Amino acid sequence: MKTAVENKETLLKRLDGLRQIPTIPSVLAPLLRYLQQPVEQLDVQKVTDMIAQDKSLAAQCLQMANSPLFGRWQKAESLRGAVIGLGFHRVGDIAMSCGVLNMLPKGSGGMDPVVFWEHSLGCALVSRHFARKISFADPGKAYLAGLLHDLGIIVNLWVMPQEFRAAFELAKSEGIPLHEAEERVLGFTHCESGRLLAERWELAPDLIEVVSLHHSPQESLNYGGLVALVKLSDLLCRMSGLNYGYVEAREVNLRQEAGFATLAAECPALNEFDWARLTFELDSYMDEVHSLVHAIYRT
Ligand SMILES: [Fe+2]
Ligand SMILES: [Fe+2]
Numbered sequence: 001m002k003t004a005v006e007n008k009e010t011l012l013k014r015l016d017g018l019r020q021i022p023t024i025p026s027v028l029a030p031l032l033r034y035l036q037q038p039v040e041q042l043d044v045q046k047v048t049d050m051i052a053q054d055k056s057l058a059a060q061c062l063q064m065a066n067s068p069l070f071g072r073w074q075k076a077e078s079l080r081g082a083v084i085g086l087g088f089h090r091v092g093d094i095a096m097s098c099g100v101l102n103m104l105p106k107g108s109g110g111m112d113p114v115v116f117w118e119h120s121l122g123c124a125l126v127s128r129h130f131a132r133k134i135s136f137a138d139p140g141k142a143y144l145a146g147l148l149h150d151l152g153i154i155v156n157l158w159v160m161p162q163e164f165r166a167a168f169e170l171a172k173s174e175g176i177p178l179h180e181a182e183e184r185v186l187g188f189t190h191c192e193s194g195r196l197l198a199e200r201w202e203l204a205p206d207l208i209e210v211v212s213l214h215h216s217p218q219e220s221l222n223y224g225g226l227v228a229l230v231k232l233s234d235l236l237c238r239m240s241g242l243n244y245g246y247v248e249a250r251e252v253n254l255r256q257e258a259g260f261a262t263l264a265a266e267c268p269a270l271n272e273f274d275w276a277r278l279t280f281e282l283d284s285y286m287d288e289v290h291s292l293v294h295a296i297y298r299t
Helices: 005-017 028-034 044-052 053-066 079-086 087-101 113-131 141-149 149-157 163-176 178-185 190-200 205-213 224-238 260-266 268-272 275-297
Strands: none
Touching: 028 044, 028 087, 044 053, 044 079, 044 190, 044 205, 053 079, 053 087, 053 224, 053 268, 053 275, 079 087, 087 113, 087 141, 087 205, 141 224, 141 260, 149 163, 163 178, 163 205, 163 224, 205 224, 224 260, 224 275, 260 268
């Protein structure tokens, strides 16, 4: 097997080669651009038509829109109904979720794609829920940041599936965080490879920071609150049934985690936060996330 330094060079070379780089799904870029306009200028049919161009994406979106996780109280029979019932931005979040997660290569790298979906979607939902609870300024952004935080895992699965498999097996067998195993086996982590793709996709600067610094929030210069929020949500997911398919062997005290103080300074409600209640609420999410992801993955 190659050394860590060689792996890093290979990663950069393969990323530069562009051939194997996942591109942002073609339906999503124009949709997300369109949704940035003021709400009064948006058109229900136009959004519906844009998503409907990709039949399987449309079917997945409808399934997700009808999940209790997205607050539906009445079943949407059509994509148009979902856009009307849930609103433009929530449908945008759903389309982004399905589109990005569909980029995962199937059956390589040792990580079960269903598990990765569950972790990413779980982290998106937990980030949004947590953001609302502590009055974080932008819960919608928290959702997107939670969804995309592990973008680098997708990159690693594409560009070096065998090496990533070795890192994943090491993490699993020793019960250590995945990024520590990647550092040992690959010489870089999904934070670095994720940053390369996030920059190439021209994601917003706050999302780029989340992708590249969610395992070292103390290094965040401009978006410390958002990065810390996603880091804590990611930890909550990894400590629960929304992990990467294995349980990490360690005790976590969230209050002592890097980034906690930064987030508390931005959201004072965090100091009085009822963690036991949040854990209880997350338990009810978990079953929904599992059944939703299994249903969508078969679509
Ligand atoms: Fe991560
Ligand atoms: Fe994660």
